[in-house]
Amino acid sequence: MNKRVAIVGIGCSGFRTTSTDLSYREMIFEAATKCYEDAGGIHPQSIDSFVASSEDFMEGISIADEYVPDQLGAVLKPVQSIAGDSLQGIASALMQIQTGQQSIVAASAFSKVSNLSHYEKVAAYATDPAYVRPLKEHPYFIAGLEMNRYLHESCSTREQCARVVIKNKYNALSNPRAVYGSKITTEDVTCAEPVCFPLGQFDISGHLDGAIVILLASEEKAMEMTDRPIWIKGIGWATDTPNLDSRKDGLGSALYAKLAGESAYKMAGIKSPVNEINFAEVDDTFSYKELQHLEALNLCGFGEAGKLLEMGCFEPGGELPVNVSGGSLGIGYLHEANGLQKVMETALQLRGEAGKSQLSGVETGLAFAWRGIPTATGTAVVLSNRL
Amino acid sequence: MRKVAIVGAGLTKFVRRALETPKELSFEATKTALDSCGLSLDDIDCVAHGSAPDAFDGIHQKGEYLADGCGGWNKPTMRVYVGGATGVHAVVHGWHHVASGMFDLCLVVCEEKMSNAMPHAQGFFLTIFDAITERALHPNLLWIFALEMNRYMQRYGYTKEDMALAAVNNKRNGLLHPSSQFKDEITVEDVLNSETMAYPVSRLDVSPVSDGAAAVVLAAEPVARRLTDKPVWIEGVGWTLDTAYWATRDLYYPRYLDKAARMAYEMAGIREPDKQINIAEPYDPFDYKALHHMEGLQLSPRGKTVELLRDGHFARDGNLPMCPSGGLLGVGNPIAAAGTMKICELFWQLRGEAGERQVPGDPRLGVAQAWGDLMQVSSVVVTGI
Numbered sequence: 001m002n003k004r005v006a007i008v009g010i011g012c013s014g015f016r017t018t019s020t021d022l023s024y025r026e027m028i029f030e031a032a033t034k035c036y037e038d039a040g041g042i043h044p045q046s047i048d049s050f051v052a053s054s055e056d057f058m059e060g061i062s063i064a065d066e067y068v069p070d071q072l073g074a075v076l077k078p079v080q081s082i083a084g085d086s087l088q089g090i091a092s093a094l095m096q097i098q099t100g101q102q103s104i105v106a107a108s109a110f111s112k113v114s115n116l117s118h119y120e121k122v123a124a125y126a127t128d129p130a131y132v133r134p135l136k137e138h139p140y141f142i143a144g145l146e147m148n149r150y151l152h153e154s155c156s157t158r159e160q161c162a163r164v165v166i167k168n169k170y171n172a173l174s175n176p177r178a179v180y181g182s183k184i185t186t187e188d189v190t191c192a193e194p195v196c197f198p199l200g201q202f203d204i205s206g207h208l209d210g211a212i213v214i215l216l217a218s219e220e221k222a223m224e225m226t227d228r229p230i231w232i233k234g235i236g237w238a239t240d241t242p243n244l245d246s247r248k249d250g251l252g253s254a255l256y257a258k259l260a261g262e263s264a265y266k267m268a269g270i271k272s273p274v275n276e277i278n279f280a281e282v283d284d285t286f287s288y289k290e291l292q293h294l295e296a297l298n299l300c301g302f303g304e305a306g307k308l309l310e311m312g313c314f315e316p317g318g319e320l321p322v323n324v325s326g327g328s329l330g331i332g333y334l335h336e337a338n339g340l341q342k343v344m345e346t347a348l349q350l351r352g353e354a355g356k357s358q359l360s361g362v363e364t365g366l367a368f369a370w371r372g373i374p375t376a377t378g379t380a381v382v383l384s385n386r387l
Numbered sequence: 388m389r390k391v392a393i394v395g396a397g398l399t400k401f402v403r404r405a406l407e408t409p410k411e412l413s414f415e416a417t418k419t420a421l422d423s424c425g426l427s428l429d430d431i432d433c434v435a436h437g438s439a440p441d442a443f444d445g446i447h448q449k450g451e452y453l454a455d456g457c458g459g460w461n462k463p464t465m466r467v468y469v470g471g472a473t474g475v476h477a478v479v480h481g482w483h484h485v486a487s488g489m490f491d492l493c494l495v496v497c498e499e500k501m502s503n504a505m506p507h508a509q510g511f512f513l514t515i516f517d518a519i520t521e522r523a524l525h526p527n528l529l530w531i532f533a534l535e536m537n538r539y540m541q542r543y544g545y546t547k548e549d550m551a552l553a554a555v556n557n558k559r560n561g562l563l564h565p566s567s568q569f570k571d572e573i574t575v576e577d578v579l580n581s582e583t584m585a586y587p588v589s590r591l592d593v594s595p596v597s598d599g600a601a602a603v604v605l606a607a608e609p610v611a612r613r614l615t616d617k618p619v620w621i622e623g624v625g626w627t628l629d630t631a632y633w634a635t636r637d638l639y640y641p642r643y644l645d646k647a648a649r650m651a652y653e654m655a656g657i658r659e660p661d662k663q664i665n666i667a668e669p670y671d672p673f674d675y676k677a678l679h680h681m682e683g684l685q686l687s688p689r690g691k692t693v694e695l696l697r698d699g700h701f702a703r704d705g706n707l708p709m710c711p712s713g714g715l716l717g718v719g720n721p722i723a724a725a726g727t728m729k730i731c732e733l734f735w736q737l738r739g740e741a742g743e744r745q746v747p748g749d750p751r752l753g754v755a756q757a758w759g760d761l762m763q764v765s766s767v768v769v770t771g772i
Contacts, residue, residue: 076630079764
């Protein structure tokens with residue numbers, strides 16, 4: 001990597017299933033204020049550029065980019081929106097710093113999904129207008145098909161997927177930002193009403209409102225601003241075709257995660273991810289996705305994730321703790337803010353500020369986010385508290 | 388800072404109603420751009436694409452849907468979005484990809500298909516306004532731009548006839564553009580006599596509704612020099628977003644563009660833009676906007692722009708040709724694609740490949756700009772050879 005970049009500020013607000021008392025702009029204002037405070041009390045005038053991540057339909061506003069600057073203190077500043085997961089927003093912010101034109105860049109994202117009365121109808125608008133949308137199915141049917149295919153190809157089991165839910169919801173009990181934490185059993189998950197077979201109610205992460213702002217800075221600025229910088233060692237993102245019938249490795253694969261991981265590892269100089277990554281926050285929008293993504297990210301062999309999970313490898317005390325924060329199944333699903341949530345939890349662990357969830361002696365963590373149904377886009381980032 | 392060049396460009400025809408799907412339009416522009424520099428998709432490291440509101444295509448997460456049409460599958464693909472300024476900004480976004488050192492070859496693609504909207508794309512602009520304070524008034528874009536046009540004219544004592552001169556200039560230039568959706572020359576009288584949309588905006592003051600796509604290929608210096616003898620360098624980039632509370636601003640001067648342009652000129656080492664720049668492609672969805680933006684770009688003194696226009700200063704053979712492509716008024720306005728079309732024009736003009744549209748005198752430095760959101764954002768790219 002040609003120029004080192006660090007996370008120097010983190011702020012979040014909300015993390016509630018509904019927030020009738022606040023507009024999303026107020027939520028972002030709170031997150032931004034906390035973030036700037038966290039970065040040593042920086043004034044937004046000193047920030048060079050801003051990147052927001054959002055999608056119009058989720059906000060009920062066309063050209064949602066219009067409403068980005070005011071609550072971030074970014075009026076008359078370079079501001080752009082990435083129509084993608086907020087981890088792609090982090091990638092854009094990182095590239096801006098690496099060009100040398102900017103030194104300090106803020107990335108923001110939010111979810112105000114409680115404003116939506118029918119999320120599935122919005123998600124249906126993301127499916128192909130000619131081939132898929134006319135089927136008038138709940139878009140989660142794609143997740144059902146994927147899960148079926150993944151379980152078949154990898155020889156993983158339904159029960160192993162249930163174990164993911166149990167682990168993440170249990171981990172969430174130690175995280176004050178998590179709202180879907182609970183102690184449940186395999187039967188609770190497998191006997192729950194199926195949504196799109198074999199995907200059941202508990203296999204799907206619940207919606208969540210929240211806003212997150214993260215501040216990145218070049219090495220020189222980071223050293224001035226904070227004594228606990230978290231370095232971005234590598235980042236990678238990839239998109240597979242949106243057509244369900246023409247994905248190169250089939251529906252059971254997560255090729256986007258494989259490609260994103262490979263790029264991030266290459267940039268970070270990681271040759272053996274399983275030995276060099278201490279813990280991972282990996283997308284678990286649906287239970288099977290955690291297993292599928294762990295394999296695609298080369299953190300274990302294909303078809304091994306389920307078995308390793310049963311052996312306790314991915315528990316907080318295991319060899320590779322996964323989603324210690326509770327993940328999306330335990331914390332809640334923040335839509336385009338999903339990526340920043342993963343980065344935030346990873347960075348807090350590396351700072352040693354994860355409270356009851358804190359792991360000991362961690363140096364390098366991986367955050368990975370997927371954009372959800374029906375997309376095939378993912379972003380991976382390797383973070384470390386060592387330069 | 389790593390040097391980045393444009394090495395290829397491609398454009399579809401701009402039309403009122405394309406039979407191609409949004410993906411197919413993207414494919415055509417992408418293929419043309421790649422062919423123009425002898426590359427194949429396998430050579431491309433990443434795709435930076437742009438498209439304005441999802442509502443036009445009626446597709447949520449439109450970037451994902453367009454990805455394969457743009458060549459962005461099994462590759463790093465990222466969609467950027469700053470409303471109407473997306474077309475020029477996508478090139479800034481692509482510049483970030485290459486100048487950061489992360490990638491060597493980046494494909495920038497912008498697409499817009501506005502004809503899907505029935506009966507008219509203007510309907511979608513009802514949903515861009517603040518849900519509480521503005522939407523209840525049922526404003527649309529013509530309505531707020533009429534306010535801005537009025538304020539600009541009133542500030543300097545300009546007339547509707549003065550504004551129409553810009554429409555005539557750009558539409559005449561556009562007649563020579565092979566992608567243009569127009570065939571006829573117009574006069575100032577035609578503009579003045581056209582139907583009033585929202586006073587003082589008349590129908591011919593406004594660019595049309597269009598479908599189209601545009602693409603450029605960006606390369607890092609060593610790769611660019613290997614690919615072509617005439618790389619067009621990206622010398623400066625700048626972008627700025629103003630407050631969403633547009634009613635709190637004085638609309639006569641685009642201060643967001645002032646800042647964006649100064650940012651780009653500073654990077655390019657340009658001290659006297661009006662003397663140093665040879666070609667200007669200001670964003671011209673409305674005729675008054677071309678003039679308004681020439682002032683914001685520091686290419687014309689405030690309040691003197693009409694005088695310079697009347698003197699032929701901004702004609703194709705003038706000192707500083709304005710919109711030699713024909714701009715949005717003369718070629719068409721498929722929102723994001725229209726901005727990238729301006730970058731394509733600079734690429735062809737600076738390489739001396741603009742054919743009949745070629746600006747005389749061996750131009751060396753050009754600037755393109757796009758504008759959008761609630762009259763609040765501008766992106767600026769300075770290119771040179």
